[in-house]
Amino acid sequence: MSDSLERLYLAVLAARDLDPATSRTARLFQRGPSKMAKKLAEEAIEVVIDAVNGDTDAVVRESADLLYNLTVLWASAGVRPEDVWREMTRREDMLGIAEKLPKSSMKLPKVASPRVAARRPIVALEGRAARKRH
Numbered sequence: 001m002s003d004s005l006e007r008l009y010l011a012v013l014a015a016r017d018l019d020p021a022t023s024r025t026a027r028l029f030q031r032g033p034s035k036m037a038k039k040l041a042e043e044a045i046e047v048v049i050d051a052v053n054g055d056t057d058a059v060v061r062e063s064a065d066l067l068y069n070l071t072v073l074w075a076s077a078g079v080r081p082e083d084v085w086r087e088m089t090r091r092e093d094m095l096g097i098a099e100k101l102p103k104s105s106m107k108l109p110k111v112a113s114p115r116v117a118a119r120r121p122i123v124a125l126e127g128r129a130a131r132k133r134h
């Protein structure tokens with residue numbers, strides 16, 4: 001999938017400088033980030049509606065539109081696909097580390113009242129905080 005998105009991203013970059021009268025992408029760039037954001041949000045809503053309605057084929061079509069509008073917004077925001085892949089890999093590694101920590105290393109509070117004991121392990125929260133921090 002990342003190959004398809006990377007090819008689409010390059011095509012979007014190439015279309016940016018085409019004639020807006022004939023290129024939707026060039027028209028989106030001409031209209032700016034707020035229009036791009038509006039189209040992306042519209043596509044996301046269309047995916048949601050089709051999924052709730054159980055229309056799988058429509059979800060596929062609208063997902064392709066969503067990914068197209070996302071790559072246009074990435075290009076406008078100076079985000080490259082590899083930036084996103086790197087972040088996804090970082091999260092995958094972080095999740096992997098958190099899952100591998102022995103239970104004994106989780107610093108659960110000493111007073112394990114039923115309410116506190118039911119709280120999610122601190123290391124998972126720390127893992128999330130660590131993810132957010134860097």
Ligand SMILES: N=c1c2ncn([C@@H]3O[C@H](COP(=O)(O)OP(=O)(O)OP(=O)(O)O)[C@@H](O)[C@H]3O)c2ncn1[C@@H]1O[C@H](COP(=O)(O)O)[C@@H](O)[C@H]1O
Binds near residue numbers: 008
């Ligand atoms: N991958 C896409 C792509 N996916 C979806 N779309 C457009 O996005 C539209 C989907 O959004 P909507 O459902 O809102 O369509 P719409 O209601 O007609 O659009 P609006 O009237 O709301 O603006 C489709 O009608 C397509 O025209 C795309 N337009 C272009 N590309 C690719 O982008 C590159 C540049 O193409 P041009 O923009 O045509 O130069 C090429 O590689 C194209 O294949």
